[in-house]
Amino acid sequence: MRVAWGEFYVREFYVFSQPYIRVIEMTDFLDFIIDDARWAPSGHNTQPWRFKKIPPNILDIYVQSEENVLNLGDNETAILCVGMMLENIILSANHKGKSVEWTIQDSTDAKKPVIRVKFMDSLDIASSEDNRLYQRIRTRSVDRRSYKYKPLSNEDKKALEKALGSTLKVDWFESLKERYSMARLAMGATHIRLSIKETFSVHQEVVEWQKKDSADKIPAHSLGLDPLTLMISKFFSKSRKRQEFINKVPGGLFLYQWETDICPGIACAGYFMLSLSCPIAVGKAEKISQLLEAGMVVQKFWLTADLLGLALSPNHMLLVFSDYIRKEIEFTKDTHELENAKKLSQRFEAYIRKKFNLQPEKVLLMGRVGSPRERRGLPRSIRLSAENLLITEMR
Ligand SMILES: Cc1cc2nc3c(=O)[nH]c(=O)nc-3n(C[C@H](O)[C@H](O)[C@H](O)COP(=O)(O)O)c2cc1C
Numbered sequence: 001m002r003v004a005w006g007e008f009y010v011r012e013f014y015v016f017s018q019p020y021i022r023v024i025e026m027t028d029f030l031d032f033i034i035d036d037a038r039w040a041p042s043g044h045n046t047q048p049w050r051f052k053k054i055p056p057n058i059l060d061i062y063v064q065s066e067e068n069v070l071n072l073g074d075n076e077t078a079i080l081c082v083g084m085m086l087e088n089i090i091l092s093a094n095h096k097g098k099s100v101e102w103t104i105q106d107s108t109d110a111k112k113p114v115i116r117v118k119f120m121d122s123l124d125i126a127s128s129e130d131n132r133l134y135q136r137i138r139t140r141s142v143d144r145r146s147y148k149y150k151p152l153s154n155e156d157k158k159a160l161e162k163a164l165g166s167t168l169k170v171d172w173f174e175s176l177k178e179r180y181s182m183a184r185l186a187m188g189a190t191h192i193r194l195s196i197k198e199t200f201s202v203h204q205e206v207v208e209w210q211k212k213d214s215a216d217k218i219p220a221h222s223l224g225l226d227p228l229t230l231m232i233s234k235f236f237s238k239s240r241k242r243q244e245f246i247n248k249v250p251g252g253l254f255l256y257q258w259e260t261d262i263c264p265g266i267a268c269a270g271y272f273m274l275s276l277s278c279p280i281a282v283g284k285a286e287k288i289s290q291l292l293e294a295g296m297v298v299q300k301f302w303l304t305a306d307l308l309g310l311a312l313s314p315n316h317m318l319l320v321f322s323d324y325i326r327k328e329i330e331f332t333k334d335t336h337e338l339e340n341a342k343k344l345s346q347r348f349e350a351y352i353r354k355k356f357n358l359q360p361e362k363v364l365l366m367g368r369v370g371s372p373r374e375r376r377g378l379p380r381s382i383r384l385s386a387e388n389l390l391i392t393e394m395r
Pocket of ligand 1: 041316
């Protein structure tokens with residue numbers, strides 16, 4: 001049987017009625033893969049990946065530099081996100097009857113490696129579980145609002161833990177006391193983030209205040225703020241002077257923190273913390289591989305949550321500030337906020353060590369999870385088109 005799908009052909013042969021082999025002519029195969037890949041999440045929707053097609057069956061991924069004060073040092077957040085996007089590629093290829101081999105093609109610049117993905121015909125059929133995850137690639141979306149107070153069921157937790165395989169482990173912060181503690185810590189990170197000068201221009205670049213959806217930013221309407229707080233935040237985000245003014249007013253940031261950290265932090269099933277289950281890699285290429293593999297697993301975790309009907313919202317800033325303090329990086333000239341960051345990071349690290357004997361440097365992603373109150377209705381970060389993600393000449 002031969003089915004024409006635009007320029008795209010699928011041939012299906014039935015062997016003993018099933019399983020069947022699908023042979024896909026590569027004409028536009030790489031475009032279809034990129035079209036699925038681009039729906040992976042990234043911090044602030046920056047999509048730190050660009051593609052080079054090498055027909056018929058090779059795709060090079062160029063990691064983009066995303067170094068700013070809102071991300072982990074050494075471009076680690078971007079590399080983790082590229083790993084998440086790589087998982088989309090694998091699910092998409094398997095769904096189309098191809099197997100995937102990926103290698104780090106160039107790690108000369110450890111912050112901006114190039115990854116080569118090769119697609120091959122495969123007799124294996126994607127598992128039904130992987131096919132179900134594939135179906136969630138476009139429906140998965142961050143939900144920063146409050147969730148139901150309903151705890152996670154044991155089945156949900158088991159399914160989420162299973163998605164991590166042996167690469168990562170998850171620890172849960174579920175009791176009211178634990179959720180409150182995490183929400184307070186997150187509130188501290190928000191205070192630093194909104195106070196320092198260094199984040200001001202980044203916030204201006206990454207938040208879309210005008211339109212409801214955005215191809216390469218976070219729409220302000222998806223931040224989970226009520227219309228009044230949204231209006232106030234928009235007003236104070238217009239200039240650094242206005243921001244400095246509100247920062248000086250006692251409790252000036254409280255409404256924002258209340259709506260982004262405290263309320264949703266308590267109204268959820270709990271916080272999750274994903275950390276490496278093995279030692280941190282040492283060599284340059286090994287570290288990149290480890291981050292990519294971890295990213296792939298993180299994406300499986302998020303897609304599984306979506307499949308289970310759960311909402312998820314990462315909270316990266318505690319990890320970012322802790323990382324800077326641990327590495328003794330002075331990420332701001334504001335000595336008062338630097339001191340605050342030191343205290344916050346000590347409290348955070350002591351808390352997770354005491355609770356789960358967790359090594360903070362091994363934690364790669366944390367956030368909230370729970371049953372959404374409403375499934376739909378949030379504006380979302382739409383994506384750059386596949387065409388805009390293509391590299392035509394070398395960086
Ligand atoms: C590594 C990582 C860190 C993130 N950190 C945060 C965060 O700290 N706060 C937040 O509100 N969203 C965070 N997000 C969510 C992204 O902003 C969101 O996934 C992105 O804008 C794309 O939107 P979508 O998930 O709806 O497709 C993070 C996402 C990733 C992958």
